Amino acid sequence: xxxxxxxxxxxxxxxxxxxxxxxxxxxxxxxxxxxxxxxxxxxxxxxxxxxxxxxxxxxxxxxxxxxxxxxxxxxxxxxxxxxxxxxxxxxxxxxxxxxxxxxxxxxxxxxxxxxxxxxxxxxxxxxxxxxxxxxxxxxxxxxxxxxxxxxxxxxxxxxxxxxxxxxxxxxxxxxxxxxxxxxxxxxxxxxxxxxxxxxxxxxxxxxxxxxxxxxxxxxxxxxxxxxxxxxxxxxxxxxxxxxxxxxxxxxxxxxxxxxxxxxxxxxxxxxxxxxxxxxxxxxxxxxxxxxxxxxxxxxxxxxxxxxxxxxxxxxxxxxxxxxxxxxxxxxxxxxxxxxxxxxxxxxxxxxxxx
Amino acid sequence: xxxxxxxxxxxxxxxxxxxxxxxxxxxxxxxxxxxxxxxxxxxxxxxxxxxxxxxxxxxxxxxxxxxxxxxxxxxxxxxxxxxxxxxxxxxxxxxxxxxxxxxxxxxxxxxxxxxxxxxxxxxxxxxxxxxxxxxxxxxxxxxxxxxxxxxxxxxxxxxxxxxxxxxxxxxxxxxxxxxxx
Numbered sequence: 001x002x003x004x005x006x007x008x009x010x011x012x013x014x015x016x017x018x019x020x021x022x023x024x025x026x027x028x029x030x031x032x033x034x035x036x037x038x039x040x041x042x043x044x045x046x047x048x049x050x051x052x053x054x055x056x057x058x059x060x061x062x063x064x065x066x067x068x069x070x071x072x073x074x075x076x077x078x079x080x081x082x083x084x085x086x087x088x089x090x091x092x093x094x095x096x097x098x099x100x101x102x103x104x105x106x107x108x109x110x111x112x113x114x115x116x117x118x119x120x121x122x123x124x125x126x127x128x129x130x131x132x133x134x135x136x137x138x139x140x141x142x143x144x145x146x147x148x149x150x151x152x153x154x155x156x157x158x159x160x161x162x163x164x165x166x167x168x169x170x171x172x173x174x175x176x177x178x179x180x181x182x183x184x185x186x187x188x189x190x191x192x193x194x195x196x197x198x199x200x201x202x203x204x205x206x207x208x209x210x211x212x213x214x215x216x217x218x219x220x221x222x223x224x225x226x227x228x229x230x231x232x233x234x235x236x237x238x239x240x241x242x243x244x245x246x247x248x249x250x251x252x253x254x255x256x257x258x259x260x261x262x263x264x265x266x267x268x269x270x271x272x273x274x275x276x277x278x279x280x281x282x283x284x285x286x287x288x289x290x291x292x293x294x295x296x297x298x299x300x301x302x303x304x305x306x307x308x309x310x311x312x313x314x315x316x317x318x319x320x321x322x323x324x325x326x327x328x329x330x331x332x333x334x335x336x337x338x339x340x341x342x343x344x345x346x347x348x349x350x351x352x353x354x
Numbered sequence: 355x356x357x358x359x360x361x362x363x364x365x366x367x368x369x370x371x372x373x374x375x376x377x378x379x380x381x382x383x384x385x386x387x388x389x390x391x392x393x394x395x396x397x398x399x400x401x402x403x404x405x406x407x408x409x410x411x412x413x414x415x416x417x418x419x420x421x422x423x424x425x426x427x428x429x430x431x432x433x434x435x436x437x438x439x440x441x442x443x444x445x446x447x448x449x450x451x452x453x454x455x456x457x458x459x460x461x462x463x464x465x466x467x468x469x470x471x472x473x474x475x476x477x478x479x480x481x482x483x484x485x486x487x488x489x490x491x492x493x494x495x496x497x498x499x500x501x502x503x504x505x506x507x508x509x510x511x512x513x514x515x516x517x518x519x520x521x522x523x524x525x526x527x528x529x530x531x532x533x534x535x
Contacts, residue, residue: 006379006380175393176390176392177376178389178391178415262417338421
């Protein structure tokens with residue numbers, strides 16, 4: 001076994017990005033993701049890469065646009081308020097079919113909010129990260145190892161589909177230190193970029209990267225085509241399941257909440273309640289089919305999240321409200337306790353089987 | 355049966371509780387254990403409260419958040435007053451008796467008193483009370499050798515500060531060998 005190293009979640013993302021071949025990072029400091037940018041600022045110049053602290057988040061995302069258009073793997077990272085500022089650029093990236101990797105280490109909101117962990121940007125990440133019809137691929141790690149692994153995958157997916165892939169973490173995952181096996185990076189996949197603006201050398205007709213289409217027919221066609229691509233991406237919705245086979249109560253949680261839920265499920269099982277966990281690894285595409293399949297045998301669902309209840313809507317939609325769904329949540333930077341999750345599981349277990 | 359050690363070190367920002375936790379996590383990693391290190395502190399760098407949750411386990415770690423530590427290390431009075439009640443029954447509380455004049459009230463835990471801050475001052479290694487605590491914690495945890503902790507320390511101190519390694523190792527030994535009397 002390869003030697004493991006102790007790393008913060010933020011550092012693991014940065015290390016993975018470098019291993020994935022990212023040599024262009026554009027950022028603007030914000031707690032609780034700062035270690036990520038700090039790591040990049042130390043490492044990238046030594047590798048002949050570019051670390052650039054932009055004048056704002058808006059500038060940083062547009063620099064990612066430029067670097068991506070030139071065909072390189074580019075990245076930016078921020079925390080919640082910064083992502084609001086990046087929204088416009090993310091829409092432009094989508095409209096131009098440019099690949100990029102964006103990290104959101106969420107903190108409590110709205111507004112400037114606080115610096116404690118949160119999952120209140122779920123809607124922003126999965127529903128409307130900017131104006132217009134588009135989606136990001138949203139990956140939700142729950143360990144430092146996964147922050148490493150999924151970041152590499154994010155670069156691969158972004159290039160494969162020419163979309164932005166987002167790593168959606170939270171302040172706790174960003175700050176926690178755990179052992180990481182970085183040898184897992186293995187062979188990182190790359191994809192040819194014939195569309196990139198690399199200079200024609202007089203050998204081909206010019207490439208254009210653009211998101212302005214004034215002819216409605218043309219724009220509609222592009223959007224329809226883009227959604228065919230999204231439908232393809234949709235097939236790769238993914239979960240990590242724990243003790244779901246015989247579960248009466250299905251807990252749905254992602255990120256740090258999934259780890260709290262796992263502990264609670266173990267406790268509940270000691271008390272004779274058959275509980276299990278479905279942890280969405282991809283938040284977009286949302287694993288609808290996996291939810292539907294679980295609803296066939298479970299009698300109730302519990303959704304644990306650090307927001308006023310956002311992912312809970314996707315769970316209800318996926319199962320067409322066919323089972324009761326209990327929300328167990330905290331917000332503003334607070335984290336659900338083990339006890340609260342256990343009692344939500346107990347409450348769910350008391351519901352009559354319909 | 356698998357054992358999970360849930361260690362909380364709490365004090366003022368600037369006392370080095372986060373670093374102490376990092377050394378112990380690293381030692382756990384070197385000893386082949388699963389570990390996690392989760393800090394909790396305010397936006398201020400110094401003077402505020404800081405605490406660190408370290409889990410060291412034989413099996414995969416679930417949530418890295420510690421509600422009920424098996425060992426509490428209090429490096430200031432507010433930390434002892436705040437977290438004493440949370441310690442698991444039969445758990446351990448280690449108190450920096452230089453900075454904390456009060457005693458542990460609970461009788462269902464094992465309490466140790468070590469004047470880490472004063473020991474550090476007396477030995478000319480002021481500011482290394484945290485590393486004296488690392489020594490004491492290593493002794494009371496009893497899950498890895500002192501040597502492993504020394505290796506972890508040497509690996510955690512950046513190259514440009516390696517001249518400070520000897521002081522840190524000295525502090526760890528003072529804590530490890532301290533006898534209450």
